[in-house]
Amino acid sequence: MSSYLRPLYMALVHAFKRTFTVKYPFEILQPAERYRGRIKLNMDKCIGCGVCSYICPNRAITLVEHEGRKYPQLDYGRCCFCGFCVEYCPRAALEHTQEYEIAAYTKEELIYSPLKMAEPAKPFDRRIVTVKGLDSKLGPGHG
Amino acid sequence: MNLPISLPTLPNIPGLPPIPLPVLPPPFDVLIEFMQTSEFMEFAVELSLKLLVFPGLAFIMLYAMLAVWGERKLHARIHLRIGPYHVGPIFGLFQLVADGIKLLGKEIVTPERSHKFFYHLAPVLIMSLSMITLAFIPFFPVGPGEYWTIYYSEYSLLIILALFSLRPFIMIMAGWASNNKYTMMGAMRAAFQLLAYEVPLMLSMASVVILAGSFDLAKIVESQANMWFIVPCFLGFIVFFISTMAEICRRPLDIIVAEQEIVFGPWTEYTGMEYGLIMMSEYVDVAIASFLTSILFLGGWHGPGLHPLVWLLIKMGILSMFFMIGRSTWPRLRIDQLLDAGWRKLIPLALVQVFIAIVLVYVLKVIVV
Amino acid sequence: MPIRVAWGIQHPMSGHLTLYLDVDGDIVLNTEADVGYTHRGLEKIAEYRNFIQYVPVIERACDFDASNFALGYVRAVEALMGIEVPERAKYLRVIAAELSRIMSHLYAQALLSMTGGFETMTVWSANDRELILDLLERLSGARVTHTYIIPGGVRADIPKGFKEKAYDVLNYLERRIWDYYKMLFQNKTFQDRTMGVGVLSKQDAIELGITGPNLRASGVDFDVRRDDPYEAYDKLDFEVVVEKEGDSYARALVRFYEIAQSIKIIKQALKDLPEGPIRCKTPPMLPRGETYTRIESGRGELGVYIVGSGTNKPYRLKISAPSFRNLAGLVYLCRDIPMGDIPVIYYSLDILLLDVDR
Numbered sequence: 001m002s003s004y005l006r007p008l009y010m011a012l013v014h015a016f017k018r019t020f021t022v023k024y025p026f027e028i029l030q031p032a033e034r035y036r037g038r039i040k041l042n043m044d045k046c047i048g049c050g051v052c053s054y055i056c057p058n059r060a061i062t063l064v065e066h067e068g069r070k071y072p073q074l075d076y077g078r079c080c081f082c083g084f085c086v087e088y089c090p091r092a093a094l095e096h097t098q099e100y101e102i103a104a105y106t107k108e109e110l111i112y113s114p115l116k117m118a119e120p121a122k123p124f125d126r127r128i129v130t131v132k133g134l135d136s137k138l139g140p141g142h143g
Numbered sequence: 144m145n146l147p148i149s150l151p152t153l154p155n156i157p158g159l160p161p162i163p164l165p166v167l168p169p170p171f172d173v174l175i176e177f178m179q180t181s182e183f184m185e186f187a188v189e190l191s192l193k194l195l196v197f198p199g200l201a202f203i204m205l206y207a208m209l210a211v212w213g214e215r216k217l218h219a220r221i222h223l224r225i226g227p228y229h230v231g232p233i234f235g236l237f238q239l240v241a242d243g244i245k246l247l248g249k250e251i252v253t254p255e256r257s258h259k260f261f262y263h264l265a266p267v268l269i270m271s272l273s274m275i276t277l278a279f280i281p282f283f284p285v286g287p288g289e290y291w292t293i294y295y296s297e298y299s300l301l302i303i304l305a306l307f308s309l310r311p312f313i314m315i316m317a318g319w320a321s322n323n324k325y326t327m328m329g330a331m332r333a334a335f336q337l338l339a340y341e342v343p344l345m346l347s348m349a350s351v352v353i354l355a356g357s358f359d360l361a362k363i364v365e366s367q368a369n370m371w372f373i374v375p376c377f378l379g380f381i382v383f384f385i386s387t388m389a390e391i392c393r394r395p396l397d398i399i400v401a402e403q404e405i406v407f408g409p410w411t412e413y414t415g416m417e418y419g420l421i422m423m424s425e426y427v428d429v430a431i432a433s434f435l436t437s438i439l440f441l442g443g444w445h446g447p448g449l450h451p452l453v454w455l456l457i458k459m460g461i462l463s464m465f466f467m468i469g470r471s472t473w474p475r476l477r478i479d480q481l482l483d484a485g486w487r488k489l490i491p492l493a494l495v496q497v498f499i500a501i502v503l504v505y506v507l508k509v510i511v512v
Numbered sequence: 513m514p515i516r517v518a519w520g521i522q523h524p525m526s527g528h529l530t531l532y533l534d535v536d537g538d539i540v541l542n543t544e545a546d547v548g549y550t551h552r553g554l555e556k557i558a559e560y561r562n563f564i565q566y567v568p569v570i571e572r573a574c575d576f577d578a579s580n581f582a583l584g585y586v587r588a589v590e591a592l593m594g595i596e597v598p599e600r601a602k603y604l605r606v607i608a609a610e611l612s613r614i615m616s617h618l619y620a621q622a623l624l625s626m627t628g629g630f631e632t633m634t635v636w637s638a639n640d641r642e643l644i645l646d647l648l649e650r651l652s653g654a655r656v657t658h659t660y661i662i663p664g665g666v667r668a669d670i671p672k673g674f675k676e677k678a679y680d681v682l683n684y685l686e687r688r689i690w691d692y693y694k695m696l697f698q699n700k701t702f703q704d705r706t707m708g709v710g711v712l713s714k715q716d717a718i719e720l721g722i723t724g725p726n727l728r729a730s731g732v733d734f735d736v737r738r739d740d741p742y743e744a745y746d747k748l749d750f751e752v753v754v755e756k757e758g759d760s761y762a763r764a765l766v767r768f769y770e771i772a773q774s775i776k777i778i779k780q781a782l783k784d785l786p787e788g789p790i791r792c793k794t795p796p797m798l799p800r801g802e803t804y805t806r807i808e809s810g811r812g813e814l815g816v817y818i819v820g821s822g823t824n825k826p827y828r829l830k831i832s833a834p835s836f837r838n839l840a841g842l843v844y845l846c847r848d849i850p851m852g853d854i855p856v857i858y859y860s861l862d863i864l865l866l867d868v869d870r
Contacts, residue, residue, distance in 0.1 A: 003700040004473075010695050011472045011632065015220040020639045023225075032646075033671065036653040057565040082568040082659045087667070096653075131646055222635040324517055332538075394629060395701060398852065401629050473701040474628025477852040478538065480704055 022129055030130045031098045036083045038099040039074060041117040045093035046071055052085035052094060061085060064114065071114035077107050097121035193293050198277045207426045208239040214467040221471045246419040254412050258320040265317035266410075266417040266424075272313065273427040276306045280434050281361040283444045283451040290361045291452075300348060300358045303435070307344065307390055311337040314399075318409030329408030332478050333392075333399040339485035340389040346493035347383040350376050350500040351439045364443030371442035375503055379496040380440045382489050384465075387436065389485065391428035393466055395473040396481055433462040514541055521549055525627065525855050528865035535851060543846040545839060551869040558829035563589050563663055563798060566829075571657045573831065574867040576619050579605075579612035580809035581867075582661045585831075587742060588805045588816035589663045593795055600788040601665035602744040603781045608651065608660050609743075610774040610781075614685075615644050616810030617767045617774075620862045624764055625696060627855035628705050633696050640688060643681050650674055665791030675782055682775050689771055697765060706760040710845045710857035713758060720844055721837045724812025725766040726861055730758035736808040747784070750777050760860035767862070797824050811835055811862050833867040 022029050031037065048070030053061040060078035063070045072085075072094075086094045099121055104110050177183055193199055212227060212235060219226030227235030253259055279299040281290035296302060311334040318330020351372055355363040363372075373380050389396040399408040410421050437443060437458035444451030476484070513536070520530040530546040554573055558566055570585045571578040583605060590597065597605075618641045625633035645655040650671055652660035660667055696702055712722065717730040727734060735752040737745045753769040755762040798820035806815040812834025821827035838861045845857050 003698050003703075007472045007695050007699045008468065010691065011221045011468065014223060015217065017223060019220070019225050020223040020642070021225045023228075032650040032653070034653045034668065035649060055565065057561055057568050080568050080572075080657070081654065082657075083653060083667075084564070084568075084659075131643060218631075222632055223639055224635065324515060328535075328538075397629075471632045473699065474625065474630035474705055476701060477705060477850060479850055 025126070027127045027129050028124055030128045031100070034096075035098050035100075036081045036086075036096050038076075038097050038102055038121075039079075039086065039117065040095050040097050040119070040121060041072065041114060042093045042095070043071065043114065043118050045091045047091055047093075049090060051088050051090060055084045055088045057082060057084070066114050072117070073114060074112045074117055076102055076110040076112060190293070193291070197291075198280070198282060198293075203274070203277075203423075203427060203430070206430055207423055208236065210426045210429060210463060210467075211239045211242075212236050213464070214470070217464070217467055218471050221468075243419060246416050249415040251415040251417060252412070254322055257322045257412070261316050261320035262412075263417070265313055265320065266413060266420040268313045268316075269310070270420045270424045270427070272306060272309060273424045273431065276303055276431050277427070277434075279303055279360070280431075280438065281364070282434075282455060284361075292361075295361070296359075298358045299360045300352065300363070303360075304345060304348065308341060310390070314409045317413075321409070321412040323412060326409050326411050329399050329411070333409055336392075336396075336399060336478065336481055336485070337390060339482050340386045340489075343382050343485065343489035343493045344386040344390060346490065346497055347376075347379040347386065348439065350379045350493070350496045353497065353500040353504055360438055364438055364445070367442045368445055371440065371445075373440045376440060376496060376500065378492050378499075380436075382493045382496065383439065384436060385489060386485075387432040388466065388469065389481070391425065391432055393425075393429070394470040395475050398475050398478050398481060401475055429463055429466050430459070432466065433459040436462050519854065527858075527863075528869070529858075529863070531846070531854070533846075533851070533854070538850050538852075540846055540849055540851055540854065543843055545843050547839070547865065547868050549869065550865055554870045555829050555831060558826055560825060562824040563826065567662050568657065568659050570831075571659060572866075573833070573870055574809075574811075574835075574864060575656050576864065577612055577616040577810040578657045579608040579661060580616075580807065581814065582659070583609050583743075584805065584807045584809065584814040584816045585829075586661050586663050587807060588803055588818045589798070590794075591803045591805050592798055592801060592818055592820050593663070594799075595664070595792060595794060597665045597792055598789045599744075599786045601790045601792075603785050604666045604670065604790060605661050606744045606748070606781050607778055608648070608658065608666070610778050611644055611648055611651075612658075613810045614771050614774045615641055615648070617771050618644070620767055620810075620859070621692070621696075621764065624706075624760075624856070624859045625702070627859050628702060630696075630702065633692065636692065636695075640685060643685065647674075647678055647681055650677065664794045665789070667791075669790055670785075678778070678782060682779055686772065686775055689768065692768065697761075697768065703761060706764065706856055706860065707757075709760045709849075709853050710860065711757070711759045712841060712845065716844070717758065717841070720840045722812075722841045722861075723834050723837050724808070724810075724862070725753075725770060726763050726812070726838055726841065728753060729755045729762040729766045731756045736806055736813055740806065742805075742807060744781065748777050748780050760856050763860045763862075797822060798826055806832075809834060811864065811867070812838060831867075831870060833870060835863045835865070836868045838863050839868055 046069075048063060050063055050070075052072050053059075053063055056079075058078040058080055060075045060080075061072045062075075064073045083096060086096055102110075178187075195201060212231075215238065216226040216235070225234075227238040229235060230241045231237030253262065278293040279296060279302050281292040281295065281299070283291050285291050292299075314333040314337070315330045318326040318328075318333070321327075351363060352358060354372055354375065355366045357363070385396075392400060394401075400410065401408070410418070413421060434455075437455060441458050441462075443458075444455045446454035446457075514534040515536075517533045517535050518530060519526055519533050521528060528549045530549070532544045532546065533540050534542040552572075554569060557569055561569060567582055567586065571582050573581050618637045622634040622637035622641075625631075625637070648658060649655050651674060652658040652667070712720075712726070712730045714731045717727050717732060722730070731754065733752060733754050736742075737750075738752055750773050753766050753773065755766055798818075800820050800822050802817065802819040804815060804817045806813055808814075813832075814834055815832035817828075817830040817832070818826050819828040842858060842861055842863060846854055849857075
């Protein structure tokens with residue numbers, strides 16, 4: 001009999017704990033420092049060598065002409081956010097930001113030209129929550 | 144003929160003779176005369192109050208709204224989630240309204256080779272069946288020997304039992320008319336399950352009838368004035384609770400609507416407002432089951448101090464909450480385990496309860512019928 | 513008169529697998545499995561990617577257990593090249609692999625409780641999986657497909673504050689999984705649903721080629737981490753969980769106890785982490801030759817067979833996926849059972865169609 005009633009007791013105990021919900025999109029979960037988000041280009045440092053294009057597993061990066069020099073153009077429809085281009089760039093011209101909300105309505109909008117890639121990271125404009133309080137009485141929660 | 148009332152006439156236009164309205168042949172003139180008497184007017188007002196306010200349309204809508212909100216909130220809090228949040232004053236109270244509007248906007252699909260008449264009839268019937276059952280339950284006394292019920296009958300418990308027995312037919316109708324292998328199998332399982340749990344239902348009701356001495360629900364409540372029937376009939380209470388949970392197909396005994404996990408059993412092919420009707424009928428069923436349990440075992444409207452209706456609603460609310468907690472606490476039973484529980488475990492318990500009731504009334508003469 | 517039902521793809525509970533069932537009343541007489549819905553040609557893609565570029569691709573072969581699959585492939589490449597990674601990298605790889613294993617087992621438990629209509633356990637397991645994903649995000653940079661283990665070592669060292677956070681999460685999780693035990697494994701209805709269902713005897717399990725926790729639930733005491741140790745497992749102290757009954761309850765229980773063992777391994781690895789480099793140089797080309805290596809992933813034994821060609825792309829890569837072997841067990845078990853048992857057996861064997869089809 002107790003094996004029928006113990007789950008009932010546990011369920012009722014949990015009804016009074018903290019909720020674990022992140023109220024996305026009104027709140028956002030804090031990404032880690034080394035989160036691999038959108039890739040940002042530093043146009044002064046780029047030398048147009050093409051290593052990023054060579055190493056990309058999905059061939060998402062192609063080099064295009066812009067003001068006489070070659071810069072990478074990234075197709076986010078193909079990018080898998082592995083970060084090899086950032087790691088293998090010899091001049092550290094590419095870096096990860098923490099943005100990940102880059103959805104678009106058409107596939108052409110997803111191809112980021114070098115100027116668009118050079119845009120700085122937008123700061124988060126919503127309330128940021130982190131996982132906190134791993135207290136086993138109240139349970140984990142976001143706050 | 145001489146009528147004690149005057150028939151209405153058209154207004155006087157100067158210059159023309161007074162034109163009376165046409166005299167209706169019998170029996171219509173007698174009918175109109177009857178409808179203008181005060182007894183009929185009182186009866187009509189009371190009936191429309193019962194049909195539209197309590198226990199009719201307004202109560203069902205309000206209860207369904209609260210039940211949907213409460214169930215989803217409770218279910219969510221047990222899961223450490225929030226539940227309905229955006230629609231309504233206290234965090235999602237009007238979720239049923241939002242869902243209803245959404246369902247009204249969806250297209251009602253008829254499968255190609257289904258039997259159209261029975262396919263569209265089934266959800267209407269299941270909703271009507273649930274609501275008709277509410278017509279026979281007495282809710283509170285309004286005078287000596289008079290109760291607030293849509294139709295007062297001395298055999299109201301038998302009528303409600305008969306209405307419970309009609310449910311498998313409607314499920315089979317829906318499952319067969321949908322022209323789908325899954326729904327047909329689901330309908331067969333529904334028939335097995337509902338049939339299996341009718342016998343413990345009847346037997347646990349029988350123990351209450353023996354203690355009370357009549358099939359009339361109002362008299363059953365009156366005879367609990369001193370002691371609620373849950374005290375001598377505790378086993379019967381348990382059996383009745385589980386049987387009603389199986390009859391209205393509530394989790395954890397709802398394998399037929401979770402056929403191979405969530406292809407929804409006999410109701411698979413329904414969309415739009417027909418699906419809405421089926422969902423509503425589930426909540427109305429929970430209301431009926433809570434009302435029946437509190438009337439048969441928990442003393443109905445008896446209680447110190449407050450108005451009888453308030454007591455009935457409090458008891459019914461607490462029982463509804465128990466139906467809803469069961470949804471998140473236990474996994475579903477498989478169909479053969481369900482049938483096994485119904486035939487082999489609940490019937491002996493109910494028979495023991497009937498035996499105890501007979502002993503208490505006729506042998507020990509402890510309870511006077 | 514048996515009718516043929518497609519327990520198929522367009523079904524809320526079937527995953528990506530089609531099972532053709534011959535059903536008579538409520539009893540399933542016979543099944544046929546029809547796989548291939550998510551075939552992406554990963555083995556052929558390997559011939560057109562060099563060995564570093566292929567790591568993100570192999571992680572997508574099974575994205576709930578990503579680091580273990582990557583580890584299998586990377587070990588095969590390193591065995592072909594004949595290099596050995598530094599000690600610190602070995603311990604970091606063990607940490608990533610064990611975190612990935614906990615993730616996979618929690619997800620398997622979530623899916624198994626979903627089959628009983630028990631959404632409570634699903635949501636609780638998914639909640640706690642969030643904490644592990646948070647740890648993995650701090651370590652590697654992404655939640656699910658980590659791309660952390662590459663040929664030569666690992667990509668980055670542990671960040672500041674990782675050890676304290678990891679100890680917090682792991683201590684909490686060690687206490688929390690006993691809540692699961694009380695809610696799920698001691699729940700009479702769950703026991704009714706899974707005990708005695710889908711029993712694999714020891715002889716059957718060995719003959720069919722079942723691997724992983726399913727094998728250990730049938731009484732066979734075999735674990736690649738202990739019997740054929742790789743990375744730093746020979747220096748770490750853990751137990752191999754074995755149960756005897758071989759039914760679905762035993763399989764779920766083995767996974768549950770393995771979560772506790774993985775927590776123990778991670779704590780030891782964090783404590784014993786040696787100093788040193790995290791990456792070593794690899795030769796630029798794959799030498800000619802062929803090797804076969806195996807590791808223990810969350811679902812079972814993963815074997816990778818690679819044929820080097822002298823260039824930096826392999827000539828042939830063959831992945832022997834654990835779920836493919838367990839699928840034979842599913843087809844063998846789904847005979848003469850009531851139909852409500854099929855989801856329970858399917859999810860207790862922890863078959864994910866992504867690595868059946870690759």
